[in-house]
Amino acid sequence: MPVTNPWLAGPAPEQRLDRDRLEERILNLLSSQNMCVLATSGPDGPLATPVRYFHLDFTLMFTADPRSPKMRNLAADSRVSVGVFAPLVGQASSRGAQVFGRARVLFEGDGDFEHCWPAVRWQSDHVERSRPLAEPPSGPLVVVEAERIVYTEHWLRREGFAPRQFWTRSER
Template identity: 60%
Template sequence: MPLTNPWLSGPAPDVDLPREQLEERILNLLSSHNLAVIATVNLDGSPAATPVRYSSLGFEIFYTSWNASAKSRNLRRDPRVSAGIVAPLVGQASSRGLQIFGTARTLERDDPEVDAYWEAMRWQSDHVERGLALDDPPRDPLTIITPRRILYTEHWLRRSGFRPRQTWRPS
């Protein structure tokens, strides 16, 4: 049987992608998708995974969330968080995604730091869909996830001689 992607067979390369190229690929994935699964820690120590629609600013992702939600309560008690973002998968060669490991903080609308995030948030389409005025921006809190480590996976990297899983940390 012919192999469609012969570079996928055999052992994976063990070479790091140059930092600049890795950062470009991470930013591309963050900018071209908008759904993440956020994992927080429940009071009893069990995991809680919740899908959220996110926006990104640099390597941070952020989303709106009510303060009373389970994920917000979990993050107030324990700000450690993990987020998973994946591209559509049609086979091993297309496997592409990332995991963010970091901490979360929630900013209320009156926090001066929140303005830069709201400028990057794509809230207008929600307002149009819900029949809300575009001159009345949301007042919801924003939760920002700041990574301490990102595990990036892209099996296409094997084709160029790089390991399919790459680790990024802030410099």
């Protein structure tokens, strides 16, 4: 029987990408997607929430209602895991990242807010909700600076690299 992707057969290679190539692939994934699953933990247990994100380098950001369950959980425990993934067509297209870090909630006037806010594309939401563009939202903005990323891309096997790669901020 013909095999579409014979390079997927057998044991996975173990070779690591150099840091620049790995960062390029991670940033490509973060730039080509806009939805993630945010995992938090709180008094009622774990919570996985789909959210639309924006990013600056390896920092993910999203807006949230201050009264939402995810915001209550973040107030109790700032540690998060964020899953970003590309649409899966088959094993060869498997591509995603698990981002680990701590969430910070920023409001207008906070130092980092002014740096991060321009990356949030809120205008389309305002148009969709018939809100005036002259009145931008003011937050809160949740910011997750990646401490560690587990990147998975099975296409890397084709080039002799391990499909699972590891990035840590401390190496930057």
